[in-house]
Amino acid sequence: MALIRTKPDSQSYTFPGFGSDRFPNFMLRGAGDLDNWHLKTYEGRHEGYVALKKALKMDPASVTAEVKTSSLRGRGGAGFPTGLKWTFMPKDTDEKKHVRYVVCNADEGEPGTFKDRAIMEYNPHQLIEGMIIAGWAMQCRQGFIYVRGEFKWLIDKLDAAIQEARDAGYLGKNILGTGWDFDLLTYRGAGAYICGEETALLNSLEGRRGEPRVKPPFPATRGAYGQPTTVNNVETLAAVPVILRIGGAEYAKIGTPNNAGTRIFGISGHTKRPGLYELPMGTPMDFLVNELAGGCSTGKKIKAIIPGGCSAPMLDEKDFDCPMDFDAMKARGTMAGSGGVIVMDEDVCIVEATLRLTRFYAHESCGQCTPCREGCNWLEMILHRIEHGEGRREDLDLIASLTPRINLRTLCPLGDAACGPIDSALQKFRHEFEYHIEHKRCYVKGQALTVATPAH
């Protein structure tokens, strides 16, 4: 058997009260325990494959209806209603029977996000069960799990778990006597953030460069290998067995209206107890930051928080109480994104933090469309000179005139994502940029956030 991780990781997965009715534990059962991934543990301790047996007794359309009732929204970033997405898949007619695919997006590249990794590490069978149920609901015969290349050990683990499921008759031919065949394949990416974008992912899955496709056609019409395809995030698919088990209506009661269920929030940066915390949607952000994660690790005041992975515009003090769900975050001008909360204390130089993020986007731009390819590089250059004491007085206006020419004018949302941090930083911490330009040095005295001579 392939090499399975033996080195435990050392972050928080739990807190007092986790697993109670107020804070149900759906997604992180057994997290932290390296032996938890086996099929026998999943079946024995975590009600594994109960939902699948239930789903296979229902007709596919009612399974989708159940997911719709739950009002589950995609956990990959955009928050699109999952049940609705599944209904976009074409129906078979007498003349045409479609080959369809369900694809799991396990590319997890958004800085600040590290939740999908924990699901695959500790509960791979929950993801597999979710994919089989999704496969049944959309009548697919094949599913793919696209995993980022750096997670090699997780791919080995998924392969082992898939084999366990196959041996138990949950995958393969004639699943549990229904006459329906379904199987899963893992696919290893090779280091490109853009492959998290669903159409870039499909290109990569076909063995091509990970360049996003022009939409329409949407993946539900022409996806992987030209066939109708649905792409969902790991956490979205792993929530599906929970919904089938407890019922869509019950799931919808958790969280806030239109933002049902629990979600794994990852907290990183200047925090005392970094880690993953599963909370009902709509939990206030300061509860997570102060109560659960223990507040700022440096003992200083928190200056800014990025609430949903690095593409989400940053928030300052007055918005730290924001409920963490898709709608509330949107109302405050940011986004819930991938649920990665990044905490920055008052010594962080916002200019340098923004430079680091912009360098990331410039590096990861696939280069297909001009506003993103050229614009991100320009933004990086301008921020670089501001950070290094060569900023010009007109630079801030230059940035302000650049971002609207990138935002919403690109082929995929990476261009918009690049503008989020920089626009919000300029809006909320403009004085730091001005100070930098005027005094040719940092407004604060935190440690450096960038390498002196970067390789790229």
Added chain:
Amino acid sequence: MNHPLPPETSERPLAPGQRLAHAARTSLSESCVQEIQALATKYPDKLAATLPALYLAQADMGFAGLEAMREVARVLEIPEGHVFGVATFYTMFHQKPVGKYHLQVCTNLCCALRGGAQLFEKLRQRLAVQPGEVTADGMWSIEEVECLGSCGTGPCLQVNHEVYDEFIDDAKLDAVIEACRQGHVPEWGK
């Protein structure tokens, strides 16, 4: 995407193929060829085998240079241009040799807030190697990488394709380097 490099000299710039390092041999080992052939039927389309085949070729030859790309194209019977395009798109295919221990440090924001940039500088000084180079004894190479999905446990370090080392401080860094020196970590490509 990396922006096109300015020409190295005022003379005619090198064509992309000429910039690439050369491998010691021009063909893949017999076992690697067979593994790649087996891949061709694993996916709905043989083009889909390009990425996995490049991984195998890279492990076989040490890096995914011109020879490795040509071989993948030959064995899978797909256009060379396609393979070149793919191999140069993804950062995990290396067009020149790396050390026996290729150390990758995440310096993206969450890790930087906890000392990722300083970790990279420390590594650069301790091993006396610049990014993109390999030490004279062929042991070490270092690379600054983007988010590794270990943001809560940063700063983090990945050696070759192994499980990450997390929460790296001075003592842990010593331990990782020592483990490599002692041969407790599989070498690149093994």
